[in-house]
Amino acid sequence: MFPETAQCLKAVAPLFSQTVLLKDLSRLSTYGGGSHFQARRHLSISRCLTAKVRPVRTLRERVEIPGLEAVTYGEKMHYVPGLSKPFQPQWERSYKDPGHYRSPPAHEMPLFKDSSCFVFNQRTSALEGVLQALWLTKTKLIPSLPPQLLSLSENPANQIPDQDERVQNAIKHARFWDSTEERPGKERYSNTMMVNLLHLCATLQSSHPAIGRRIQAEKCSLATKWKRGEDLFQIRGQNGLLHTCMDPLPEVSGKQEVSDTADHVLETFYPVSPTINLQKVNVYKEEINCSGFRDDYPYPHAHTLFFLEGADANCKLRPDQFRAKMLMFTFGNALVRAQKLYGPQRVLDRPVTVQAVGTNGRIFQFMVFQLNTTDLSGDEGIKNQVWLDEDVELYDFAKVRPLIKKKQVKVPAGLAGYKPGAFSKFLSLYLHGAV
Amino acid sequence: MAARTRLPLLFPKNLPPFRNQRLAHTEAAVKEPAYPPIIPSLTAKSKSARGRQVDEQVQKICASPVEEKLSLITRIQRMKFVVYPQTFARNADTWYQHFTKTAYIPGLPEKYTLSPERETGGEEEQPAAAQTTVPGVGHDGFTEIRSLVTRVILQEHWQLRNRAPFLYRKQEQTVGPFLRNLVTGLTFSLAKYNPLFLSSSLDIDPNVHFYWRRGQTIIPKGHRRGRQEPTRFQIDDRPNSQIRITEQLPQFISLEDSYAAEVQEVTLSPSVMPLFRRQYDNNMFTGAKLPDPACYGHTQFHLVPDRYHRDRMSRLQQSDQVEVFLRANALTSLFAWTGAQAMYQGFWNHEDVTRPFVSQAVITDGKFFSFFCYQLNTVALSVETDANNPRKNLLWGTESLRLYDSVQDGEVVGLNDDVLKLLVQFLMNKQ
Numbered sequence: 001m002f003p004e005t006a007q008c009l010k011a012v013a014p015l016f017s018q019t020v021l022l023k024d025l026s027r028l029s030t031y032g033g034g035s036h037f038q039a040r041r042h043l044s045i046s047r048c049l050t051a052k053v054r055p056v057r058t059l060r061e062r063v064e065i066p067g068l069e070a071v072t073y074g075e076k077m078h079y080v081p082g083l084s085k086p087f088q089p090q091w092e093r094s095y096k097d098p099g100h101y102r103s104p105p106a107h108e109m110p111l112f113k114d115s116s117c118f119v120f121n122q123r124t125s126a127l128e129g130v131l132q133a134l135w136l137t138k139t140k141l142i143p144s145l146p147p148q149l150l151s152l153s154e155n156p157a158n159q160i161p162d163q164d165e166r167v168q169n170a171i172k173h174a175r176f177w178d179s180t181e182e183r184p185g186k187e188r189y190s191n192t193m194m195v196n197l198l199h200l201c202a203t204l205q206s207s208h209p210a211i212g213r214r215i216q217a218e219k220c221s222l223a224t225k226w227k228r229g230e231d232l233f234q235i236r237g238q239n240g241l242l243h244t245c246m247d248p249l250p251e252v253s254g255k256q257e258v259s260d261t262a263d264h265v266l267e268t269f270y271p272v273s274p275t276i277n278l279q280k281v282n283v284y285k286e287e288i289n290c291s292g293f294r295d296d297y298p299y300p301h302a303h304t305l306f307f308l309e310g311a312d313a314n315c316k317l318r319p320d321q322f323r324a325k326m327l328m329f330t331f332g333n334a335l336v337r338a339q340k341l342y343g344p345q346r347v348l349d350r351p352v353t354v355q356a357v358g359t360n361g362r363i364f365q366f367m368v369f370q371l372n373t374t375d376l377s378g379d380e381g382i383k384n385q386v387w388l389d390e391d392v393e394l395y396d397f398a399k400v401r402p403l404i405k406k407k408q409v410k411v412p413a414g415l416a417g418y419k420p421g422a423f424s425k426f427l428s429l430y431l432h433g434a435v
Numbered sequence: 436m437a438a439r440t441r442l443p444l445l446f447p448k449n450l451p452p453f454r455n456q457r458l459a460h461t462e463a464a465v466k467e468p469a470y471p472p473i474i475p476s477l478t479a480k481s482k483s484a485r486g487r488q489v490d491e492q493v494q495k496i497c498a499s500p501v502e503e504k505l506s507l508i509t510r511i512q513r514m515k516f517v518v519y520p521q522t523f524a525r526n527a528d529t530w531y532q533h534f535t536k537t538a539y540i541p542g543l544p545e546k547y548t549l550s551p552e553r554e555t556g557g558e559e560e561q562p563a564a565a566q567t568t569v570p571g572v573g574h575d576g577f578t579e580i581r582s583l584v585t586r587v588i589l590q591e592h593w594q595l596r597n598r599a600p601f602l603y604r605k606q607e608q609t610v611g612p613f614l615r616n617l618v619t620g621l622t623f624s625l626a627k628y629n630p631l632f633l634s635s636s637l638d639i640d641p642n643v644h645f646y647w648r649r650g651q652t653i654i655p656k657g658h659r660r661g662r663q664e665p666t667r668f669q670i671d672d673r674p675n676s677q678i679r680i681t682e683q684l685p686q687f688i689s690l691e692d693s694y695a696a697e698v699q700e701v702t703l704s705p706s707v708m709p710l711f712r713r714q715y716d717n718n719m720f721t722g723a724k725l726p727d728p729a730c731y732g733h734t735q736f737h738l739v740p741d742r743y744h745r746d747r748m749s750r751l752q753q754s755d756q757v758e759v760f761l762r763a764n765a766l767t768s769l770f771a772w773t774g775a776q777a778m779y780q781g782f783w784n785h786e787d788v789t790r791p792f793v794s795q796a797v798i799t800d801g802k803f804f805s806f807f808c809y810q811l812n813t814v815a816l817s818v819e820t821d822a823n824n825p826r827k828n829l830l831w832g833t834e835s836l837r838l839y840d841s842v843q844d845g846e847v848v849g850l851n852d853d854v855l856k857l858l859v860q861f862l863m864n865k866q
Contacts, residue, residue: 298589
């Protein structure tokens with residue numbers, strides 16, 4: 001079956017675009033199959049999709065003996081039996097053609113280093129999830145949001161008029177009313193939901209002018225590094241939606257709590273190494289510290305990061321891994337800022353605070369990260385802190401048709417089970433620093 | 436003699452003398468009709484029967500609630516011309532004006548003035564300050580907005596690093612986020628001056644659909660050959676972003692004043708334009724479904740894609756089509772939006788709008804901004820209803836105005852205050 005499908009695909013391949021070819025490739029790969037053909041990827045411009053891997057023929061080594069040069073048929077310009085084949089050096093183009101470029105092997109690249117570096121990017125799925133992220137960032141976890149933050153939204157001056165009704169309208173718009181289809185897909189509705197909720201929060205700008213000192217940025221690339229023990233770690237990737245502010249966020253925990261974290265012991269998960277699932281590279285830039293903006297950016301302080309589970313179609317993260325990704329990127333943003341302001345490897349006098357919100361359209365994860373130290377080489381000393389509120393549901397069900405079991409309506413159509421607590425937490429995170 | 440003159444056989448001697456005089460003080464007796472009124476049949480194979488079927492359908496639609504109305508109007512799928520707001524066709528705006536019965540008026544309505552307002556009576560106190568104020572915003576507010584816009588421009592073009600745009604996707608990847616940032620920033624800064632925005636809804640990348648019939652053609656081939664068929668049109672639009680509000684914007688001019696406007700007629704068939712026909716779901720959509728409370732439109736923002744960017748058009752020697760493209764885009768997008776808004780209120784072909792529907796649009800390619808206002812005065816565009824309909828829809832529009840010259844060394848060079856003022860005035864439009 002496999003050679004036939006390869007043949008059909010080869011015949012049909014010119015009609016499809018490159019992306020479709022790669023999708024078919026993943027389908028055809030021997031995942032769970034018993035075929036002894038291992039499909040090899042042809043990531044080139046030419047149209048061949050898959051090919052049977054031919055056994056590698058090791059060429060007989062050509063030995064050059066100085067006194068005994070072989071007589072070749074090169075000068076005769078035609079093959080003569082008995083004479084040896086002339087040596088032809090590999091032809092290289094004199095100009096640069098990006099379509100036919102072979103990159104040099106890793107050890108010949110200019111940025112090659114002997115010691116490897118572990119990179120966390122936006123598609124990394126850490127095996128141990130939040131525990132691994134806590135170890136990598138030398139952080140102590142506090143399993144709920146800080147109380148002073150929650151009290152922000154209980155103050156009636158900070159609430160939106162008709163808050164519940166408007167939030168429910170926002171949810172219904174995202175889940176039901178956004179497009180002509182009956183139900184928009186998950187990617188679309190989670191994005192629309194986030195935009196709608198942010199729109200609602202931002203209407204408070206008329207009463208809280210400090211909200212006007214923020215701006216949003218999409219798709220800025222973060223890159224920073226830190227050392228942990230003998231290993232070098234880097235975090236690189238696109239953040240998702242980032243809200244930056246002209247003023248830094250106030251610190252959440254006082255000096256006493258910060259010094260108490262020195263007694264906390266980081267949890268290890270022996271025998272699994274903390275560097276599991278991280279991309280190991282030998283070609284990297286040693287000194288890298290880039291927040292995605294230039295140095296004279298008027299909004300340098302990262303305020304909140306917004307993560308969507310469905311943003312990357314090729315990368316489906318489980319909830320724990322998603323939270324780990326949130327934690328790592330929040331830490332990365334805080335680290336970039338701290339390293340720019342204070343330099344590397346020291347305990348910070350003024351901690352840097354960054355927030356993050358992650359969602360899949362219904363369930364929210366709220367996170368407040370406080371970077372107390374950039375001295376991450378040892379396991380002792382002051383640790384960073386993170387307040388994490390996991391799996392906060394905004395509503396129970398948003399069904400287009402009611403769920404009926406045994407002629408009884410179990411879940412009615414429309415929005416069911418709205419919980420106002422989730423939006424209050426969202427609002428308090430939004431207003432933090434602006435009140 | 437009796438036979439020739441058709442007199443009765445028995446000729447009465449006295450003809451009743453007072454035949455023509457009615458008795459003054461009695462009323463004529465009202466006779467109940469003995470038989471029901473004679474109306475055409477419903478099921479016969481005749482033109483009058485067909486006419487009666489159409490009338491019954493129209494009455495059924497008029498009598499039903501809005502949701503049912505929409506589904507009854509858009510129920511049957513037939514081949515229709517798909518009108519693209521962003522099109523490569525030459526002189527598309529003339530064609531689209533004919534399809535939508537819209538008159539184009541260059542310039543903007545009196546509400547929006549480009550020239551600085553001078554105080555009456557010859558006093559010129561601080562003309563510089565008068566030039567930079569927008570009514571309702573104030574000098575400080577305007578400087579704040581100016582600095583916000585500067586920062587947004589700089590963020591996109593100067594501050595943000597690590598972005599090499601793909602070929603022909605530069606607009607989508609650079610100017611798209613810039614426009615979104617600009618819209619969100621401006622909307623919330625102006626929310627304190629324009630309370631409509633506090634209850635508004637901002638859509639990113641929404642869908643707008645509209646379906647209508649205009650004119651008729653003769654079916655050339657098939658079993659219905661030779662008969663008249665209405666030409667159907669459909670618009671499917673995707674603006675970059677739009678603001679929807681809960682209350683309607685006030686009209687620019689009254690319905691009666693639109694009678695004087697002239698619409699350019701095009702006698703050729705739409706397929707000459709070129710316009711192509713397809714058959715699929717007939718949709719009418721403002722950006723959100725019927726139950727949404729924000730059912731009226733305020734402003735749409737459109738992005739000029741790389742394909743129609745003025746640099747590429749000048750390379751193809753079609754620089755004159757740049758403005759035409761912008762006008763055609765604004766016309767169709769706004770007609771579709773206002774038409775869908777009118778449909779959501781229950782107005783349709785046979786029940787024309789009782790109040791005008793008003794919306795605005797800003798079309799930009801990053802540097803050049805064009806502003807358009809649209810007033811929908813009539814939805815009755817099909818053959819039966821258009822015969823005695825003097826109303827016309829109106830589109831006001833500007834040429835493309837440059838917002839800034841360039842970005843150099845972290846500075847925006849040549850920011851045009853007039854354009855900014857116009858943008859702010861546009862967003863300040865309220866009841």
